[in-house]
Amino acid sequence: MSQSDFALFMGQLARKPHQVVALAPSSRFLCAEMVAGLDPAAGPVIELGAGTGNITRAILDRGIAPENLHSIEMNAEFCDRLRARFPGLNVYQMSAGDLGDLPVEDAQAVVSGLPLLSMPLPLQHSILSGTFRRVRTGGTYVQFTYGPKPPVARSVRDDLGLTWQVSRKIWWNLPPARVYRFSQAA
Secondary structure (H helix, E strand, C coil): CCHHHHHHHHHHHHHCCCCCCCCCCCCHHHHHHHHCCCCCCCCCEEEECCCCCHHHHHHHHCCCCHHHEEEEECCHHHHHHHHHHCCCCEEEECCHHHHHHCCCCCEEEEEECCCHHHCCHHHHHHHHHHHHHHEEEEEEEEEEECCCCCCCCHHHHHHHCEEEEECCCECCCCCCEEEEEEEECC
8 A cells, every 4th residue: 555545544534434444454465365256257346445445456456357346435535546546447436335226237246345343234234235136146245354253243144144154364454354255045
């Protein structure tokens, strides 16, 4: 991450703490785990909470073409930075709660940098139900968490019939994190 990204991130954290709740941008180790299952030939990817673009860069480095990546971000300054840094990237300044309305079909995955557990249950439900309207059968919702429990509330998991796999702890992130891959039972 560049100095200017870090300055922008910290400035937005101070000015808009309701939009930026991470302690620091995602490390390259966390980003690598987030994108590990993506296949450049398997269709579009949707990214939630793109921020300054650390996970965005990892998705593109994985071989996903910019036109096949659809990044959702609420913060206008982050959106401007994403558009400038990644030509051809589809950037949407909107709430992740409106994901179900995104004009993307048959995505292979939704990759989320959102602080999901700090969100109200109806918003969590809206994000996850929107995810499974936009991904193909067998598609995944990828979410990291700093805590020891799944980052999707039990009631949302139960209501949507979600199963998951979890990574080992990624110690080289601040704070250490795990990555969950959720899918919907057939």
